Amino acid sequence: MKFLEYTSLDRINDFLSHLNLGERTMKGCLEAYSCKHTGTDKRLSVSLENELLDCLGRSSDPDSPALAEHLCSRSSRKTLIYLILTLYQMYPDYDFSAVNAHQFFISETRDSFEQIFDSYMSEASKLWVESYGGSSLLEDLYKALDEVVKLSECEIYSYNPDCDADPFLQRGAIWSFNFFFYNRKLKRVVSLCFSCISNLAVDEYLADELGFEEDGEIFDNMDI
Template sequence: MKFLEYTRLNRINDFLSHLNLGERTIKGCLEAYSCKHTSIDKRLSLSLEHEILDYLGRSSEADSPSPAEDLISRSSRKTLIYLILTLYHMYPDYDFSAVKAHQFFVDESWDSFEQIFDSYMREASKVWIEANGGTSLLEDLFKALDEVVRLSDCEIYSYNPDCNADAFLERGAIWSFNFFFYNRKLKCVVSLRFCCLSNLVVDEFLTDELAFEEDGEIFDNMDI
């Protein structure tokens, strides 16, 4: 998969890179990828295909259908592999081999995404309007995504990682969301993640870390 550069996405990324709202900070990032496999992607794709088939084989032995089987039947194994490959490109040092189909949910429409974004990003949108004027953050996000993946032809997925194996989780996180906008025809996917961090928790951690480093320096200068 190849990272795709878009000016509209970069503009929003610059705004959401570190939006300080006093006691809280909003952070977000948009990344676009083509679904054309690289040599590394091909190897990962084959490995993921085997893992998915093995998991489905074990799930089929259960008394009732698993959420994984339901998702696979609606979106295909290829889509699931594209989504997981996107995760690997977003965080190349993280192992996503344990990710399962039931951690991805298909959102019915842009409206359901809009409700979540508008509810959690309302304050960020106010700052966006003050800084840029005119349209809201959500409207500009719609235009940016539509330019890249044509939202009318998109499938929208939300990703809910296990709390003990979350590459997105940051210290002081209050809430976080991860979405994927996938266009089968264009063979393109855009990831969107946005989260809210408590500045009080982050500042406390940095203070403790600084104190620990200073204590270490004191002991380093002592003869034992």
């Protein structure tokens, strides 16, 4: 996987890097990648393929026929591998070996994505119009995505990580969403993550940490 630079994505990333709304801070990030494998990707891809096949062989859950059918398709397994490799690129220090296929919701529609975006990013959208005028944040986001991955040809996936193993979940997080726009023809994927952090929770944590450090300094100066 190779990171791709686009000015249109940088503009939105700069805006979403730190939106302080008083008690809350909203953050967002867009990253584009080519799905062409590097040497490391090839080894990891083979490992993931074997794991998925093992999972398929062990799958006997009658309540999950869609998942089993999805894993039976080599094309679907390949897509899932690309998405996991993208996660590794985004968070190189994090281990995604435990990620399961059911954590990716396949074939998200643009309507469902827009509903989530409009509901949770409405304040950010207002600030975008105030800052840049003209088109809405969603419209400019779509223009940027269309430039990189041809939005009309994309499959949209959402990723729902386990709470105990969520690299997106920061201290004080109120909510977070993770989407992937994948173009099979171009072999290119764009990740979109946006979240909301409680400034109050972060401030309390920093205050606790400062208090702990000060207590430590006091005890350091005491004779035992």
